[in-house]
Amino acid sequence: MTTTPPVQTMSLTLKALRVHRRGPVLSVQLHEPDQGNLVSDAMLDDLLAVLDSQAPEVRVLVLSGAGQDFSLGGDRSEFAEHLLDDPTGGRLRASGVKGRRVCDALISNPAVTIARVQGRAIGAGFALALACDLRVGTESTTFRLPELTLGLPATWGGLLPRLIQEIGAARVRDIVLTSRPLGATEAQSLSLLQKVVPAEDLDAAVDGLTKAVLRRPAHAYRVTKTLLNSYAAAGRLADATALDPELMAAVAAETHRPTPSTPQGPSTAEPVW
Numbered sequence: 001m002t003t004t005p006p007v008q009t010m011s012l013t014l015k016a017l018r019v020h021r022r023g024p025v026l027s028v029q030l031h032e033p034d035q036g037n038l039v040s041d042a043m044l045d046d047l048l049a050v051l052d053s054q055a056p057e058v059r060v061l062v063l064s065g066a067g068q069d070f071s072l073g074g075d076r077s078e079f080a081e082h083l084l085d086d087p088t089g090g091r092l093r094a095s096g097v098k099g100r101r102v103c104d105a106l107i108s109n110p111a112v113t114i115a116r117v118q119g120r121a122i123g124a125g126f127a128l129a130l131a132c133d134l135r136v137g138t139e140s141t142t143f144r145l146p147e148l149t150l151g152l153p154a155t156w157g158g159l160l161p162r163l164i165q166e167i168g169a170a171r172v173r174d175i176v177l178t179s180r181p182l183g184a185t186e187a188q189s190l191s192l193l194q195k196v197v198p199a200e201d202l203d204a205a206v207d208g209l210t211k212a213v214l215r216r217p218a219h220a221y222r223v224t225k226t227l228l229n230s231y232a233a234a235g236r237l238a239d240a241t242a243l244d245p246e247l248m249a250a251v252a253a254e255t256h257r258p259t260p261s262t263p264q265g266p267s268t269a270e271p272v273w
Helices: 040-052 076-085 092-106 124-130 159-166 167-176 186-189 199-214 219-232 241-255
Strands: 007-009 017-022 027-031 060-065 112-117 120-122 134-138 142-144 195-197
Touching: 017 040, 017 124, 027 040, 040 092, 060 092, 060 124, 076 092, 092 124, 112 124, 120 124, 124 142, 124 159, 134 142, 134 199, 159 167, 159 241, 186 195, 195 199
Parallel strands: 027 060, 060 112, 112 134, 120 142, 134 195
Antiparallel strands: 007 017, 017 027
C-alpha cells in the first residue's frame, strides 16, 4: 500500500506566493488574487528564492495562480513608480533582469514543470506559463500579449524566441502585432496548451500528468530535459533576449515619461505586460 507523503512547507518568508511540497512534487502558487496575480518585483523575488532553494528530490513543479486568473501580467502601478523614481529606466531594467532570470530558471529546471492555467494569462503571466514544460488549461483559458497596445516592445522573460520556437514565426507575428486574445481551443491547436479540460477537472488533469512523470525513472527525465533544452538552444543561434531588459527600459523611458502627478495606486486598466 502506497502512503501519501506529508505536506512540507518551505522555510522562506514569501510575500506573493504560497508554496508547499508533498514528496517529489513542489506546488508554487502566484498568490495575489485581489490583484489578478500581477507580476511584481516582490513576486519575482519570491520566485527566485523558491527556485534557487528547490530541493534536488523535487521531480515535478506545478505553477498555478490563485483566484479566477492565472496572471494578468505586470504590475502597472509599479511600472509607473519605477519610471518616476528613475526616468532613465534603470529600475525597470533591473526588474526585467529578474523576470528573465525567473523564466530561465523555470526552463532549465531539472524537474518537469507544469503550468496550471485558469482564466487569463496576459503578458508576463503568459511568459511564466510558456516557460513551463507542459501547460493545462480550462475551456475559458485565454492568452494575450498586449504590449504593443500599450506602446511597449514584447521583451519580457525571453518570451519571443521561445514562443517562435513553440508555435512558429508567422503565428507569433499575428499574436504580437494584433495583440488579440487566444482562446483555449486555438491555444491547444497551437500547442500552447497540451490539454484543455472543464474547470472542475483542472486539478485532476494536472495530477494525471504529475503521476505520469513520477511513474518513470527520475534520471531519464533529467537527461531528457537537458537534451531538449540543448536542442532548443541550438536552434536559437541569434537569440538576443539578454537585451530584453535594456530594450524594454529604453522604449519605456522614451514613450512613458511619468510626471509627479502620475497616479501611483493600483490600476484597473489593462496590464502592462
